Amino acid sequence: MESAINKVVLSGFAGADAEVKTVMNQKLAKVNLAVNESYKNSSGEEIKKVQWFNLTFWNAKADIAEAQIKKGTGLTIEGRLQTNTYDAKDGTKRYSFDIIVSEVTIRENEKQNAV
Template sequence: MMNRVVLVGRLTKDPDLRYTPNGVPVANFTLAVNRTFTNQQGEREADFIFCVAWRRQAENIANYLKKGSLAGVDGRLQTRSYDDQDGKRVYITEVVADNVQFLEPRSAASQDRGGDFGGSSFDGSGQRSQGSSYGDQRNQGYTRTDEDPFSNDGQPIDISDDDLPF
């Protein structure tokens, strides 16, 4: 059996961080994910997908992601149900996030939404697995997203035919 979901989209509002009665953090958020095709009016539609994250990852999401943040979510699809106040059964389908990637650099988030986060990833344990901090002088050899590393600087590119994959 396989149950895997991979999404890239923007948060529709700030994440909602709560705690269970046992003190376990849980964050709920919704991703707006564009569809790959356009409608009859030529506009691109989006799906709004509910996501949930637990423990340290939930706290990181609440601290670093805001409304409009671009994020990648890797997780599994889950369906659950509960009885509402009227006694009616309510079914919810959501993505339980195993890994959330923060896909915008810190500088872009600060300019657009006033956030303060980098292109970082936190796995299910809450450990930072990658990232960069623009302006951090310790990060040597990084490429800013607004600079094209393949731009023509006027010099010929020296590549041996043995290095080509075809």
């Protein structure tokens, strides 16, 4: 049987300052990451699009996020994709996806004001 791989690498900009809290005696930080994409459609027109990703940092990584990640901070992260399921108010099943960050590089001299 083949081994499975769950690995995500993203590079973008923080949409807001890291939100930090404690969950079951562990530090947790949440950050939204904007990744800018562009492509040309069939008419040759350039289309720009922003993809948003939910990042989750635990413990020591959460300390780094709290101290260094502010709105517009350039980030490159590596982690794994986690799927979450919940019931909406209308009773339908909903899904959300988080990236559990294992490595983070903060791009010091790169900042974007409008994400």
